[in-house]
Amino acid sequence: MLFSKAVRLRLTKINFKDFSTCKETWTPSGTTPIQYNLKDFTVQNEPTFSYEVGSKERRVLESTIKRCQKECEEIPIIIGGKEFKSDRAVYQSSPFNHKSKIAKFYHATPELVWQAIVAAKEARIKWEKVPFEERFKIWLKAADLISGPWRQKLNGATMLGQGKTVIQCEIDSAAELADFLRFNALYAREMLKWQPISENPSIIKNSMRLRGLEGFVAAVSPFNFTAIGGNLAYTPALMGCAVIWKPSDTAVLASWRIFQVMKEAGLPDGVVNFIPCDGPVFGDSITVCPHLACINFTGSVATFNALWKRVAEKLTLYRNYPRLVGECGGKNFHFIHPSANLENAVNCTIRSAFEYSGQKCSACSRLYVPQSLWGKFKEGLVERMKEIKIGDPTDFSVFSSAVIDEKAYDRIVGYIGHAKRNLKILHGGNHCQKEGWYIYPTLVQTTDPADKIMREEVFGPVLTAFVYPDDELENVLKLVDETTPFALTGSVFAEDEAFLEGAKETFKYSAGNYYVNDRSTGAVVGQQPFGGARHSGTNDKAGAPGYLHKFVSPQTVKQCFIPLKEWKYSYMELNK
């Protein structure tokens, strides 16, 4: 059965054939009802709330957090709408209080992964026939649920599970997630409008239909952005694919909330299957299936390379060439020109390097400052770093919290150890794992611009500065471009227009998201489509229309209305 009883009841009230007149209203609690004309809807970025003391949103979030902290929620594996468990129980705990378990879940066995593939393939047959307008309806409803009644459930799960402060939750699990759903529905609608030319449609009619990918899509998501998991799993579904979604172990609760919202919005069972699993077990299971149509991945370069290699080894096994969409790591730069506005550059650097403890793929981790500005720049950074409060994010006065888990803690501590032994630590360098995985904001100075700390992704609150002689500007620009294999984000700070023009050319391939006089983080769906090339990924730009093309296999149809009465060409007759 394609739809649950509740969804069937809802669908019978709506005439899906006449979308030019269909206006449906959803009323998320506490928000103004939004009217969508499904043929011509427009969308806007979801505004973020302020969480002032005494505000309604703050009260609701605080009570959600309390409830969530009291229970350790049990989360099932979901295959074709049915719940499963395995004997491999795993717990998600708060990074800032590793004794506090917030969720118990189960790792799927290879057998369950295969069962999910079968369920997805079956669900796809019916799902692909569901008209796009009907899919848009589900997506827009889900976005409204996220803006309204589900907002704090998502924010609470992201705060407790991934250690994000309220503003970091709000821009991720509320705004970015709702934006992905609404903007992708809009982009899909625009995509449908394009049709090939039919010079005389009464003789020949050309058309193109957008088919979902044949087989199944495996969505594999990282821990650090709740919204990215939602985009990875549900954008292929919007385009008619069926998905098995492996969330990150350290973001399971927030990912589960997305799954619940999409179900409530009316997504039929089996279209997206929720499969928590050990990473390599999942990778090995999906890559031996001939029906693998796409891996939609975000995470580290090492994991994406491992998956790519597995697919390459099995290439002749597959019915289709699997599409590999991968957004990976970064080694993002802030380049300060002598003409820069110092205060802006310092503030932007603090936010980019230390918000969410540097655990954004876009976080600034290498800084280039001219000798002429270094004294004041360093002073400005250190002054602000002393003011940064690190702690439990349920205390709304903290700027950032602990890093995600022990593995991340050990990796970052390793880089700090390297800096202590070989470089100069200007501020910070301390860490403590007693209660949570705490690493304090750290500023390092290196005289070797090719040191490993300038080349490798640290993914923590460690910023390394290289001070360059003002008269070496051109060489340093080239150095910035050539130092690392990554090309995700980068920012240039300058008031000198001629320099900015030149730098834009030098850095043409150094960053997929290039910023001028702004921080290297904080891309907004629809405004700064996100992704990088080189080893930062396949640069398919989440949050832009082109992304959707990865999940369709278009079919061109030419229909002829005039029978062919002669097989010979006329010139053949003339030459007889």
Ligand SMILES: NC(=O)c1ccc[n+]([C@@H]2O[C@H](COP(=O)([O-])OP(=O)(O)OC[C@H]3O[C@@H](n4cnc5c(N)ncnc54)[C@H](O)[C@@H]3O)[C@@H](O)[C@H]2O)c1
């Ligand atoms: N470019 C972007 O848009 C973007 C966005 C967010 C995060 N990132 C990157 O993600 C990384 C941080 O996230 P992470 O620590 O969750 O990354 P990760 O690579 O450790 O894990 C990502 C996902 O892959 C799974 N996994 C691990 N091994 C696997 C395997 N062999 N087969 C299949 N799946 C496997 C994990 O369980 C997880 O769900 C950083 O490198 C960061 O830069 C990039």
Ligand SMILES: N[C@@H](CCC=O)C(=O)O
């Ligand atoms: N899109 C986010 C980064 C996502 C990766 O972690 C930003 O622009 O800061």
